[in-house]
Amino acid sequence: MKIGIPKEIKNNESRVGMTPGGVFELKKKGHTVYVQSKAGEGSGFFDKNYEKVGALILNTLEEIYEASEMIVKVKEPIEREYPLVREGQIVFTYFHFASSEPLTKAMIASKSICIAYETVEDEEGTLPLLTPMSEVAGRMAIQQGAKYLEKPVKGRGVLLGGVPGVAPGKVLVLGAGVVGIQAAKMAAGLGAHVTIMDINMKRLRYVNDVMPPHVVTEFSNEFNIRKHIKTHDLIIGGVLLKGAKAPNLITRDMLKDMRPGTVIVDVAVDQGGCVETTRPTTHEDPVYIIDDIVHYSVANMPGAVPYTSTMALTNVTLPYVLKLANLGWKKAIESDDALRKGLNISEGEVVYNEIIETFGWN
Ligand SMILES: NC(=O)c1ccc[n+]([C@@H]2O[C@H](COP(=O)([O-])OP(=O)(O)OC[C@H]3O[C@@H](n4cnc5c(N)ncnc54)[C@H](O)[C@@H]3O)[C@@H](O)[C@H]2O)c1
Numbered sequence: 001m002k003i004g005i006p007k008e009i010k011n012n013e014s015r016v017g018m019t020p021g022g023v024f025e026l027k028k029k030g031h032t033v034y035v036q037s038k039a040g041e042g043s044g045f046f047d048k049n050y051e052k053v054g055a056l057i058l059n060t061l062e063e064i065y066e067a068s069e070m071i072v073k074v075k076e077p078i079e080r081e082y083p084l085v086r087e088g089q090i091v092f093t094y095f096h097f098a099s100s101e102p103l104t105k106a107m108i109a110s111k112s113i114c115i116a117y118e119t120v121e122d123e124e125g126t127l128p129l130l131t132p133m134s135e136v137a138g139r140m141a142i143q144q145g146a147k148y149l150e151k152p153v154k155g156r157g158v159l160l161g162g163v164p165g166v167a168p169g170k171v172l173v174l175g176a177g178v179v180g181i182q183a184a185k186m187a188a189g190l191g192a193h194v195t196i197m198d199i200n201m202k203r204l205r206y207v208n209d210v211m212p213p214h215v216v217t218e219f220s221n222e223f224n225i226r227k228h229i230k231t232h233d234l235i236i237g238g239v240l241l242k243g244a245k246a247p248n249l250i251t252r253d254m255l256k257d258m259r260p261g262t263v264i265v266d267v268a269v270d271q272g273g274c275v276e277t278t279r280p281t282t283h284e285d286p287v288y289i290i291d292d293i294v295h296y297s298v299a300n301m302p303g304a305v306p307y308t309s310t311m312a313l314t315n316v317t318l319p320y321v322l323k324l325a326n327l328g329w330k331k332a333i334e335s336d337d338a339l340r341k342g343l344n345i346s347e348g349e350v351v352y353n354e355i356i357e358t359f360g361w362n
Helices: 020-028 047-052 061-067 079-084 101-110 131-148 178-190 201-210 222-229 252-257 267-271 306-327 329-335 353-358
Strands: 002-005 032-036 056-058 070-072 090-093 113-116 170-174 193-198 215-219 234-237 263-266 287-290 293-296 343-346
Touching: 002 061, 020 032, 020 047, 020 306, 032 047, 032 061, 047 056, 056 061, 061 079, 070 306, 079 101, 090 306, 101 343, 113 329, 131 178, 131 234, 131 263, 131 267, 131 293, 131 306, 170 178, 170 222, 178 193, 178 234, 178 267, 193 201, 193 222, 201 215, 215 222, 222 252, 234 267, 263 267, 306 329
Parallel strands: 002 032, 002 070, 032 056, 070 090, 090 113, 170 193, 170 234, 193 215, 234 263, 263 293
Antiparallel strands: 113 343, 287 293
16 A cells, blocks of 8 residues: 655644654555655654655655555644545544534545544543553653742742652642553652542552552542642642543632642643633643642643654554555454544545534534
């Protein structure tokens, strides 16, 4: 199959759909891989690295779309790309159709095969192509939180690990899913005291089994949250209700119970956030302060660490890319239930019910 890797043109997106390692694997199977010039630079991969493993470098986005039977990328196509997507072409990427009617209509009109990373779902109900980004964001949340706890940026002035003779900082993690566990692990590694909360006892049992004793589990309810926000320095929001807005576990009136300079990193911002005062921010201007509480709520945290994020993403997408390339999309989805769930739009028809429901098209 002819596979194309375009350069991402969405604002501030430095990730790329495939590493030279991925190209190497595709070449081994006899496929042709076109990579747009400079597509990997933001992630530390240069044209010469791709050429070395047999990729053909093309200069423009137009050439990539024209030459390829399958496009593998990171973010959804943006307006400039809409007319480039062709009938019968496979596009394998994050789409998040429900958040954009124009994108959905453009892809229907293109009669392409749109397979969305975010809806590929395995038999346990987990989303294997979203997990690595949650892992990145969870770990990064502590890095960012630790930074904004510093006094010059209006934090409490607490060193998370403490020092001999001074108690460590305290981190409250809401949600013991992928984000929450990775955050708890990083905070524990720095020596902080960690409280992690969830409503799912299975998750809490797991955390209790695998984490060191300075990571304490507690059931998530309003009473317990109100108690802990008074004494914790850094609060991480990592809750998720599948397909719904995150619950407001911290309301505006609760901010006054926190000590000035407390930092909230609301990773769940992309689902509306689990703090009432959360609003999306960007890497250029990541924080704002309300009632002396520092809020960090960047909606695409992994974008700040494209080298790690690209590798983490392509590790999990490559097996599916290989399957699609080796078998063609029809046989590939027939043979793989997880991948079948990724199919959102097929030759002009929306086949993923949530999209139809979101836009009221039924
Ligand atoms: N900002 C970013 O850049 C970024 C990156 C990746 C993921 N995310 C977001 O982070 C959020 C978490 O993702 P995840 O992969 O960890 O999800 P996950 O499903 O693995 O975990 C969510 C956890 O929240 C728990 N939960 C639900 N209601 C709760 C409540 N009332 N109190 C406490 N816990 C509760 C669930 O039981 C579950 O264990 C999602 O909204 C995801 O989209 C954001």
